[in-house]
Amino acid sequence: MQRLLGAIRRADEQYGLIAAGDRIALGVSGGKDSLALLMLLSAYRRFSPRPFALHAFTLTLTAAFDTAPIQALCREMEVPFTVENMDILPALEKEKNPCALCARLRRGYLCRMAKAADCNVLALGHHREDDLETYLMSGLAEGRFYQLQPKSRMEDAGVTLIRPLLDVKETALADLCRRYQLPVMKNPCPVDGKTNRAETKALLFALEQKRPGALDQLSRALARQRKEASP
16 A cells, blocks of 8 residues: 555656645546545545545446445545446447547546536546557557556646556556455446457567566656656
């Protein structure tokens, strides 16, 4: 826990993620990444040099998705919680690769909910492997490399997007969830494990198996690029 809180603090200081008085909307899907971020940001409030508030939001694809465990965790951490159902499955079923559309729609929903709750920042739980996968996927699919940013302004939505876990390993978040028995829920997505991202994750895993330490090196390269590109 302390090591991960240290990573949050370093990211905050390096990228200027959180300003005094920020009201941070936190997207909580029930997966390990968002639950870990909820726990870490809740703990970070206690010693952050700049006070901030949290509000957790869950978007469901079906009304049958049980949010009770997330609500209980939010109550325990004294974080307000809001849930809303997204009626987007019919639109996704028409897409050959629905992931990109789903991500855009979810982000749009979260931004609107954040603004309605008077939040000016949206925090997402993307981690190191998400960044590497996105980088490789964009190069293979679009012929250009795109990497996730720790902080970006969504002008149309009037919200600042932050990713405090971008330099944190996925395994560290999984370990945190196991250690504190966080209520990790199965991904309800009908194409979970059958996407381009899942294939890219498998490619990166195979690379790491063949060349141990490869992902650490690639992650350092992306972090260096971010640092060089920052003003």
